[in-house]
Amino acid sequence: MDAACHIGGRRLALYDQQIRLRYFEKRAYDLFLENLVKGTSHLSLGQEAIAGAFGVAMRHDDYTFATYRGHAHTLARGVPMAPVLAELLGRENGLMAGKGGSMHLTSVEHGVMGSYAIIGAHLPIACGAAWSAQYRGSGQVAVAFFGDGTTNIGAFHEALNFAAIWRLPVVFVCENNLYMEYTRTSTVTAVPRPAADRASAYGLEPVLADGNDADEMYAVATAALDRARAGEGPTLIEALTYRHGGHSRADPAKYRPPAEVDEWLARDPIPMYRKRLVDAGVDAAALDAIEKTAMEDVDAATEEAKAGAAPGADLLFRDVWADGGSSWRN
Amino acid sequence: MDAACHIGGRRLALYDQQIRLRYFEKRAYDLFLENLVKGTSHLSLGQEAIAGAFGVAMRHDDYTFATYRGHAHTLARGVPMAPVLAELLGRENGLMAGKGGSMHLTSVEHGVMGSYAIIGAHLPIACGAAWSAQYRGSGQVAVAFFGDGTTNIGAFHEALNFAAIWRLPVVFVCENNLYMEYTRTSTVTAVPRPAADRASAYGLEPVLADGNDADEMYAVATAALDRARAGEGPTLIEALTYRHGGHSRADPAKYRPPAEVDEWLARDPIPMYRKRLVDAGVDAAALDAIEKTAMEDVDAATEEAKAGAAPGADLLFRDVWADGGSSWRN
Amino acid sequence: MAELTYREAIARGIAQEMRRDGNVLFLGEDVAAAGGVFKGTTGLLDEFGPVRVRDTPISEQAILGAAMGAAMTGLRPIAEIMFSDFFAVCWDIVVNEIAKSRYMTNGQVSFPLVIRAGNGGGLRFGAQHSQSVENWAMAVPGLKVVVPSTPADVIGLMAAAVRDPDPVLFLEEKALYPTKGEVPDGEVVDTLGRARVLRSGAHATLVALGNMVPRATAAAEQLGAGGIDCTVIDVRSLVPLDTHTILAEVARTGRMFTVEENPRLCGWGAELVSIVVEESFFDLDGAPVRITTPHIPLPAADALEDLAIPSVERIVTTVEKAMNQ
Amino acid sequence: MAELTYREAIARGIAQEMRRDGNVLFLGEDVAAAGGVFKGTTGLLDEFGPVRVRDTPISEQAILGAAMGAAMTGLRPIAEIMFSDFFAVCWDIVVNEIAKSRYMTNGQVSFPLVIRAGNGGGLRFGAQHSQSVENWAMAVPGLKVVVPSTPADVIGLMAAAVRDPDPVLFLEEKALYPTKGEVPDGEVVDTLGRARVLRSGAHATLVALGNMVPRATAAAEQLGAGGIDCTVIDVRSLVPLDTHTILAEVARTGRMFTVEENPRLCGWGAELVSIVVEESFFDLDGAPVRITTPHIPLPAADALEDLAIPSVERIVTTVEKAMNQ
Ligand SMILES: Cc1ncc(C[n+]2csc(CCOP(=O)(O)OP(=O)(O)O)c2C)c(N)n1
Ligand SMILES: Cc1ncc(C[n+]2csc(CCOP(=O)(O)OP(=O)(O)O)c2C)c(N)n1
Ligand SMILES: [Mg+2]
Numbered sequence A, B: 001m002d003a004a005c006h007i008g009g010r011r012l013a014l015y016d017q018q019i020r021l022r023y024f025e026k027r028a029y030d031l032f033l034e035n036l037v038k039g040t041s042h043l044s045l046g047q048e049a050i051a052g053a054f055g056v057a058m059r060h061d062d063y064t065f066a067t068y069r070g071h072a073h074t075l076a077r078g079v080p081m082a083p084v085l086a087e088l089l090g091r092e093n094g095l096m097a098g099k100g101g102s103m104h105l106t107s108v109e110h111g112v113m114g115s116y117a118i119i120g121a122h123l124p125i126a127c128g129a130a131w132s133a134q135y136r137g138s139g140q141v142a143v144a145f146f147g148d149g150t151t152n153i154g155a156f157h158e159a160l161n162f163a164a165i166w167r168l169p170v171v172f173v174c175e176n177n178l179y180m181e182y183t184r185t186s187t188v189t190a191v192p193r194p195a196a197d198r199a200s201a202y203g204l205e206p207v208l209a210d211g212n213d214a215d216e217m218y219a220v221a222t223a224a225l226d227r228a229r230a231g232e233g234p235t236l237i238e239a240l241t242y243r244h245g246g247h248s249r250a251d252p253a254k255y256r257p258p259a260e261v262d263e264w265l266a267r268d269p270i271p272m273y274r275k276r277l278v279d280a281g282v283d284a285a286a287l288d289a290i291e292k293t294a295m296e297d298v299d300a301a302t303e304e305a306k307a308g309a310a311p312g313a314d315l316l317f318r319d320v321w322a323d324g325g326s327s328w329r330n
Numbered sequence C, D: 001m002a003e004l005t006y007r008e009a010i011a012r013g014i015a016q017e018m019r020r021d022g023n024v025l026f027l028g029e030d031v032a033a034a035g036g037v038f039k040g041t042t043g044l045l046d047e048f049g050p051v052r053v054r055d056t057p058i059s060e061q062a063i064l065g066a067a068m069g070a071a072m073t074g075l076r077p078i079a080e081i082m083f084s085d086f087f088a089v090c091w092d093i094v095v096n097e098i099a100k101s102r103y104m105t106n107g108q109v110s111f112p113l114v115i116r117a118g119n120g121g122g123l124r125f126g127a128q129h130s131q132s133v134e135n136w137a138m139a140v141p142g143l144k145v146v147v148p149s150t151p152a153d154v155i156g157l158m159a160a161a162v163r164d165p166d167p168v169l170f171l172e173e174k175a176l177y178p179t180k181g182e183v184p185d186g187e188v189v190d191t192l193g194r195a196r197v198l199r200s201g202a203h204a205t206l207v208a209l210g211n212m213v214p215r216a217t218a219a220a221e222q223l224g225a226g227g228i229d230c231t232v233i234d235v236r237s238l239v240p241l242d243t244h245t246i247l248a249e250v251a252r253t254g255r256m257f258t259v260e261e262n263p264r265l266c267g268w269g270a271e272l273v274s275i276v277v278e279e280s281f282f283d284l285d286g287a288p289v290r291i292t293t294p295h296i297p298l299p300a301a302d303a304l305e306d307l308a309i310p311s312v313e314r315i316v317t318t319v320e321k322a323m324n325q
C-alpha cells in the first residue's frame, strides 16, 4: 500500500492489517464450530505480523503466492472479507464461487495469484511470475509464503536455485512456526534453521527475522522487495513465529508442550504491537477505532457470506477451458 | 576388495581397476562406431579413478547405485566384462538379457543395485538400501554416484536431508565433470561447487577431492565408508574430473573450449597414476602385465558378447511380476 | 466378529502384518507420534517402536525412494503418501523406478512393498486433495492396485499386499474412513485379484470400486424395487484384474454399467468396456455404459462436489434410462 | 512447398510463433546453445537471443513452474521436457497446478503455454526413455494433448498450440524425428481437435496416433491388396478429441481397430472403444479391437523392442484375423 508512506501512517496500517487478519481468522474458526465451513481450513492465528507486514510493504501490482494456509496472505492484499468467507462456506458469492475452497484462494485483481495446497508447488510458479515481470520490465515482485516443513521438499530446492541463477525478482518467505502438521520440523530437518541454514546453498545471505514483530517484518520485507526491484535477485527470509491453534480445523495441537505454547502466546504479535504503539505515543483511541472498524467489517462480511446461495449446477461445467466450458471433444 | 590390504597391493589394484575401465570404455566406443551398440551409451573415459577407487575401497557386500553413465561403476564391483558388453549390444547373454540396456546395468550378485536413467532418482533409493542395512545391522554401506548437473534436481535435496536426519550409511559421490549434457553446469548453478557448497544445507562437512587422483579418491572413499559403517551417517563427496569424450554416443562435445580439453587430457588419471607408481619404485613390468591382462579380457569379452544371440520373444513377457510373467488379469 | 471402522481397520491390518514379520517397516509423514492425519495408524508407534514406525520429512520422493531401496534389499516396507493426489510429486519413483526395475533387470530385484494413500473425494477438500488416481496407476505396467471398500477388505487386502512379492498401491477411500463393518476375529488374509459379487441379478451388472460400491449397492436396491434386477460387483483389485468374474456376470446379464468416481477419460471403466466388447461382444444386449465423475477437476463446495461424483440417484436414473431404451 | 524433416519442423514451428509474438519465450535443458538434444531447436538462440531462448538447470519442476507462472502473468511460454518419461519428476506442476488452476479459480487465470516433449520408443533407449505417455495426460482433466505425425502437422499444430489460451502438451514422436515431409511455404496454422482421414475404405477403420500413423497406413496398403479396404485416421489431437470424424467413419465401416504405441491398459484406445460402443453400438458389425504395445515396460534390445511395439505385420494379421472371423 504505497500510501502508507510516513511512519505513523505505516504503523497504523500494520496494526490495522494484523487486527483484520486476527478477527477474520477468529470468525472463520467460530463458523467452523457452527459447522458452516465446508472442507478443511488452516488458520494463521498468531502469524499475522508476517502477512500483514508484506501486505503493507508490497506494491499494489506485486504478486502473492500463498498456501492452503492463505486467508491472511489473501486478505492482506486488500481482498474484501466477504467473498473470502463465502468461499470457506462453499457459497456462490465466494471468491471463486465455491470451486476452489479455503485452500485455493485467488484474486488476480489484487495480485493474489493463487493459494496452493501441494507442499512447495508454488515456489517454482512464483519464479515464473517473477521471470515474467523481469521480461516485461514491469518492476513487479513475486512473493511466495510457505512453512518450515516445506523446506525439505524437492520443489523448494529447484525453485531457490532457479531464482538465484536468473536473478529473479522473487521473495521467498518461510514462516517457521516450528511444526509441520503434527510433527516438529526440527525432528526431520538436518539443520536448525530450515530456511536460513539453506540460503548459502543458493549463494544467498541468510535472513532470519522475528515473525511476530510487524516492524521488523516490514523492514525485512521492504529490503527484500527493494533488492528484487533493483534487479539484485531473490531473497530467502526465515521468519520465526508460532500458530496459536492447530494445523487445521479440529486439530487440538496436543503434540505441543504447554510451556512452549504459553511462551509463544506471551509473544502474541498483536498485543505486543499495540503496546509498542501506545508506548510510542499513539492515541489508544485510534487503535480502538481500527479494532472497531475491523470487527464491523468481519460482522458485515459474515452476514454477506451467510446470505450466499449454494453454487448452481451450471458452475460445475464452467471454466475448465478458456472458452468457458468443459468439453473435451469436438 | 578386502584383500587389497597392503599399500603395494592396493595401488596395483587401483591401477588394475582404472586400466580395465579404460580399455572397456574404449572398446565400447569402437563397437559403437561399428554400429553394434544398440541405443545410447555414456562413457566414463577420463573419470575412471573415481569408480575404480570405490571399487577397491568398498566391501564386497556394499551397495552401488549408478546412473546411465554406469559401465565403470558396474565393472568396478567385479562384474565380468562380457555380460556388460553383451548388454550394450542387446544380446541374450547380456547382464539383463538385453532388457535393460546400457543405462540400466544391474548385478545384484555383485552389489550393483541398478543404474538409473532419470536424473537424481537413485539418490533416495540409495537411502532406502542404507536404511535397510542400518535396520538389519549388516554394516553395509550404499554408495550413489551422480553428476554435477544432478545437484539441481529436487530428489537430490530430499535424499540428502533424509540421509542426514536418519544418519544413514550412505555415501553420495558427485563426479563433477563440469558439464551436464551440453551445458556448463556453472551457468545454471547458484554456487561454484555444486555439491560441496550444498553440504552445509544438510549439516554435513564439504568434501572436495581430486577425482583424477586414485590415491586421493581411495582415501576419501575409505573415510566416508568407515564413517558410514561407524554409524556416523552420510558423506557428500565432490570429486573434480572431466570426461574425455562427449556426453553420449555421437556427441563430439564441441561446446568445450579446446584449451580446457587439453588441460584435462594432460591430467588423464591413468598415465598420471602409472607415473606415480613407477616413480615410487613399482616395477613397470607389473604394470605392463596388468595392461596386457586387461586387454586380453576386453578382447575375450568382445568375442563372447558378439557371439550372443538376439534375445527371444519369450523374454518379452518375462519378469514384469515376481511370478515370472506379465499377466495383469486373473 | 467385531465391528470396526474402515479407519480402525487400517491400523489393525498393518499391525497384523508387523507382528508376523519383523521385516515389515512403516514410514510416512505424521504417521508415528500423531497416528496419521486420518488417524488410521494410531497405536502402531506404541506397539512397534520408533525404529519400525517412522515419521518422515515432507519429502515424498525420499519416502518412496527409501521404501524402494529397502524392499530391494530384503525388507517389506509400507509407505504412506498422505493423499493420493501427492503421488504427482513422487510419480517418478512409482512409475519409472519401482514399476519397471524388476523387468529391466531381468528379474534380479523384487519390490515387496506397499504404498498406502488416502484417495477420492467427498470431504470438500477441493481439486488437489480429492482425486481418485487409480487410473494413473493402472495405466503403468508393473504396479498392482487395490481399493478396499469395507473394513474387512482393508485388513485382508492389506495382508495380501504386504505378503505379495510385487509393489502394491493400496488406495484407501477417504470418504469411507468413518464407515463400519464386521471383521472376523484372528488373522484375516485375502487374495489380490479377486472381485466380489455382492448381489446377483438377472438384468444388468453394475461394476463399482471403492467409495462407489455402497452407492452401487444402494442403487441396485432401488432398481430392484422398480423391476430391474442387478448384479453388483466390487472390483477390489484393478491389477491383477478379475476379468473372469466380471466377464461371466456381464455375459449372464447382457448389460454392464461401470460406476466410477474417477474423471471420465481413460479410466478403469473404459478398460473394462474394451475388454468386455473385445471378448464378449455377442453376449451383450446393449451398449455398456460408464457412470463417472465428469472430466473436470473436482470443485470444493459441497453442493458442487455432490453434483460431480456419481450419486445413488444418478446411478438409478442412468441405468433405468439405458435399460428402458 | 519445401521438404523438411520432422526434426527441422520443430524449430521452424517455434520460430514462426516467436517471430509473430514477442511474448512467446522458450526454455528447457540444453535447448539454447546446444539446439536441443534431438537437435530440434537449432538456430532459435541465434535468431531470438538468450533472453527469449533459455537454457535451464536439470530442474523439471522449476522449468514447468516457471512456464506456468509466466503464462498466468501475460506471457506465452514454450517449455521443453526432454523426454516425456521425465514428466514423472514434474507431474505435480502439470496435473495438479497447470491443469486445475483455471477451474479452481473460477476462470481467473489462463495458461496459454505449450509443453513439448520427445515421446515414444523405437530408439532402443530402454524403459525410462521410451514411453508413450499420452494417456497419462488424457486421463487428467484440464490438459490439451496433441501428437503430430508429419512435419507439416508439427508446424501447424505448434502454431495452434501456442495460440491456444489453454495448456497444451505437445508430444513429439522421437522415432519420427528423421522422417521427411512436404511443408507449405509461409505461415502454417492448424486447428486443435481435428482428426485427419488419410485414406477412406469400406470395410474397417484403423485409428492411429503419432508414430503408429505411418504403420497403420502401410498396413492398410497391404490389407487393401488382400481385399480388406480400410479407412485410416490420424487422431492428431487427443484433447480436444474429434469424435465427430471418428464416429462417422466407424459407423460407415462397421469395424474399428486402434493402433497404439502406449501400453495396453486405460489408453486412448480404450476410451475410443468405450465412446464408440456407447454411441454407435448398433452400427458395429463386430467388436472393436485394440492393437497396442503389451502392458509391459519397454525393453531396450532392438530385437525385443521391435516385438513390443505394434508393427505393420502385427497390424495386418490382427485385422485380417478379426475381419475373417
Ligand atoms: C506434497 C505434499 N505433501 C504433504 C502434504 C500435507 N501437508 C499439508 S500442510 C503440511 C505441513 C506443512 O508444514 P509447514 O511447511 O511447516 O507449513 P505450516 O502448515 O506449518 O504453515 C503437510 C505435510 C501436502 N499438502 N503436500
Ligand atoms: C529428470 C531428468 N532430466 C533430464 C535428463 C536428461 N539427462 C540425462 S544425463 C543429463 C546430464 C546430467 O549431467 P550430470 O549430472 O553432470 O552427469 P554427467 O552426465 O555429467 O555424468 C541430462 C540432462 C534425465 N535423464 N532425467
Ligand atoms: Mg510449519
Ligand SMILES: [Mg+2]
Pocket (backbone or CB within 6 Å): B147, B148, B149, B175, B176, B177, B178, B179, B180
Ligand atoms: Mg556432469
